[in-house]
Amino acid sequence: MSNYKTYFGFSTMTWAWLFLVGTTLLAWWFGFIDAENMHLATTGVIIAGAAKIWIIGYQFMELHRAPSILYYSFLSWTVGIAIVLLTILTIS
Amino acid sequence: MSGASRPRAQVPGEIGIWAFVAGDLLVFSVFFILIALGQREMTDVFSTSRESLNLYFGLCNTLLLLTGSWFVAIGVERCRDGQGSDNARWFKLATGCGLVFVINKIFEWEAKIGAGFTPLTNDFFMYFFIFTGIHLLHVVVGVVVLIFLCKVSQRPTLNSRDIRTLESGGIFWHLVDLLWIMLFALLYLL
Numbered sequence: 001m002s003n004y005k006t007y008f009g010f011s012t013m014t015w016a017w018l019f020l021v022g023t024t025l026l027a028w029w030f031g032f033i034d035a036e037n038m039h040l041a042t043t044g045v046i047i048a049g050a051a052k053i054w055i056i057g058y059q060f061m062e063l064h065r066a067p068s069i070l071y072y073s074f075l076s077w078t079v080g081i082a083i084v085l086l087t088i089l090t091i092s
Numbered sequence: 093m094s095g096a097s098r099p100r101a102q103v104p105g106e107i108g109i110w111a112f113v114a115g116d117l118l119v120f121s122v123f124f125i126l127i128a129l130g131q132r133e134m135t136d137v138f139s140t141s142r143e144s145l146n147l148y149f150g151l152c153n154t155l156l157l158l159t160g161s162w163f164v165a166i167g168v169e170r171c172r173d174g175q176g177s178d179n180a181r182w183f184k185l186a187t188g189c190g191l192v193f194v195i196n197k198i199f200e201w202e203a204k205i206g207a208g209f210t211p212l213t214n215d216f217f218m219y220f221f222i223f224t225g226i227h228l229l230h231v232v233v234g235v236v237v238l239i240f241l242c243k244v245s246q247r248p249t250l251n252s253r254d255i256r257t258l259e260s261g262g263i264f265w266h267l268v269d270l271l272w273i274m275l276f277a278l279l280y281l282l
Contacts, residue, residue, distance in 0.1 A: 013169065017162040024154050031147070031281040042282055049277035052158075053270045060165040060266045062104040062259070070103060070110060081121055081274070088128040089282070 016059040023048050023055075039090045046089070050082035105260035113267050116230075120271050123223045127278040130215050141216035142280065144209060149200040150280040153193050157269040160189030164238070168262040171245050172255050183242040186265065190235040197228050220279055227271055234268045237261045 005012055027048035030041045057063045057074045064071075103110065131138045167182030169175075201221070204210075211221040241261045244254055 013162065013165055016165075017158065020158045020162075021155060024151070024158065027277060027281055028147070028151055045277045045281045049274050052273050056161060056266050056270045056273075060161050060269075061263050065102055066104055067101040073114070077117055077121075081124060084121075085124060085128050085278075088125065088132055 013059065016055050019055055020052050023052050027052075042089050043086060046082055046085050050078050054078045105263045106256055109260040109263050113263065116267060116271070120274070123219075123226075124274055124278060127219050127223070130219060131278070131282055134215060137214050138216045138282075141209075141214060141220075142282070144204075144207070145220075145280055146200065146203070147280055149196055150276050153196050154272065154276050156189045156193045156196070157272050160186040160193075161266050161269040163189070164241075164262045164265050167241070167245060168258050171250055171258050174250075180242045180245045183238050183245055187235055187238040187242065190231055190238060190265075193231055194228065194235070197224065197231075223275060224279070227268070227275060230268045230271065234265050237264055 007015060010018070027045050030044035030048065054075065057078065061074075063074055163182045163186040167179050167186070170179045170182065204217075204220075209217050211218045238261070241258055244250075244257055244261075247254060250258075
């Protein structure tokens with residue numbers, strides 16, 4: 001996968017950055033959700049964080065061209081830590 | 093995307109940097125879990141303490157690290173592909189982002205300590221100062237690494253060893269970025 005491919009005038013690297021900034025602002029907005037929907041806000045914040053971590057790994061750390069063991073190890077950690085945190089924070 | 097469908101599997105950077113990444117991810121996993129357990133067990137203390145944090149410091153620092161990572165990724169890619177004549181500028185821009193992060197963090201800590209919040213105040217502030225402090229140490233090391241990458245990228249010709257050095261340094265900087273993302277989520281946004 002070449003990062004010089006462009007989509008609507010932006011490289012994949014720039015799209016990744018735009019996604020990361022957009023997701024950061026989305027997670028920030030989740031922080032303003034009222035206490036009645038606390039579980040929804042928590043889930044949104046953690047999933048947005050995990051998604052950003054995966055994009056950084058996949059695109060910036062170039063896991064898209066890494067051997068499968070590295071690729072899946074990082075993916076497993078990202079999904080695993082998100083599940084553990086969500087379990088602690090949302091399961092009563 | 094499956095591993096088998098990728099055309100040329102190649103470890104980005106040196107193997108050693110990935111061993112470091114794995115170790116750091118495990119250590120920070122413990123930090124993340126401790127914060128989450130604290131949030132669960134002492135919800136009121138954590139929520140009240142969190143309200144005294146300035147969300148804009150955290151948001152600004154997140155955007156600085158994300159943008160720094162973007163610059164580093166572009167710089168590494170251009171050096172590897174032999175594109176552009178002044179690729180050191182990407183690493184200089186990323187260094188600037190890192191330095192502003194450090195200054196921001198110092199101002200934030202100063203404001204908190206000035207308002208009477210210290211690591212001894214409660215568990216939330218203990219985690220806040222210790223974990224963001226350990227992360228800040230990563231940022232400082234990362235800035236030094238980026239300055240080194242500036243020098244490497246200015247060499248007239250880059251051999252495969254130089255490229256691996258650039259990739260490894262870049263991976264370290266991205267690690268600093270992604271660790272902050274979860275710290276920001278757990279300390280500022282919950």
